[in-house]
Amino acid sequence: MTQQNGLRERKKQRTHETISNTAIALFFEHGYDQVSITQVADAAEVSRRTLFSYFPSKEDLVTHRLADHETESARVVRGRPSGQSPLDALREHYLDGLARRDPITGLTDLEPALMLYRLILETPSLAGGMLKFKDNGERALAEALRDTAGLPDFTARLAAAQVMAVVWTLSLANREAVVAGAGADAVYPDAVAAAEAGFAQLASGLGVVAAEHP
Template identity: 60%
Template sequence: MGVVDDKPGLRERKKQRTRAAISEAAITLFLEHGFKQVSVAQVAEAAEVSKRTLFAYFPAKEDLVVHRLADHETEIARVVRARRPGTAPLTAVRENFLRGLRERDPFTGLSDHPEVRRLLRMILDAPSLVARMERFKTGAERALAEALRETAETPELTARLAAVQIVAVHWALAQDNAERLAYGEPADERYAGAVADAEHAFALLENGLRHLTPQR
């Protein structure tokens, strides 16, 4: 019985290794030669898999890059779900963003680690990657709306509209930081301005989004 139980785990680990190998090969080639200049066939060859196998894991070339950011798609929703009792959803998101700035979390755009900076520059310079990130943004909105409905008893329309605004502000702040750092500004120099921008942005949100729960 134990042998049978182990098989799915082994298969899953093999899939994870294959996925990671393809992703690593792709990012290495893209950073070295440019996203547009590298073909899917070259990525498959470097990862020692067939094109068919590659597309089974990554349906589009852009997914090879966006995959690196996949964990962040539902991060705002996770923050709302994990917030302390009595903490408003927007407060939790604000505190998490400010903490991310302090810790130089790439999700805030304020990481000047060389590889992160190169990856951000590559994304910003490729229209197809920027467009693919819009789908990522839509997924974040859906996840956050669901979290607001389930944890704050927020009506569906209110949750959807609030999620669109919160994600848009979060996105704009991170993108502003990323663009500055991608082209040379040090994170330490940008930090004070990034905090001021974030405080301003969340204050604007709070002014219109103070009530995410039904009025009693």
């Protein structure tokens, strides 16, 4: 990369960060639905055209902060050690995330992450936009299961749907508990127990639902 290209890339990165930080600050202060794209562009001192070249939609101004995690489960499956099952790799990765208080698990006390969660949870259009995020992650995981575990396409899709449902349910429960005021450290033991139960149910299938109960 030439020096000129390097400078160009750094400038683009600064512009990206400026637009993102400006948008998030406005959304926190005034509410997501009360702030327009034009207001974000004006505050960031860029044109609407420039803004849309970095963020194709208003929702992307928020959800891009989670973009690195969109295909994380697929990367875990593809990068697992030889001899380890995909489910064991995903379980270990999720438990490690809880131990590190990774914000994507919902178990964090970091105020910027909590504010972002509140914004998403309290804004229907953003919550709906997260479905696209989840669908993309599910699709990538299905491809990883098919490619690395040799599963038929439909079987891989069913497995990915179940895994992503469990992971999202666990993370949402953690997020809601912390946003409600419980500290991450206090929630941690229950979060670990819930994760172990969730992955155990994935491993055993839906026998708990199929069995008859008095």
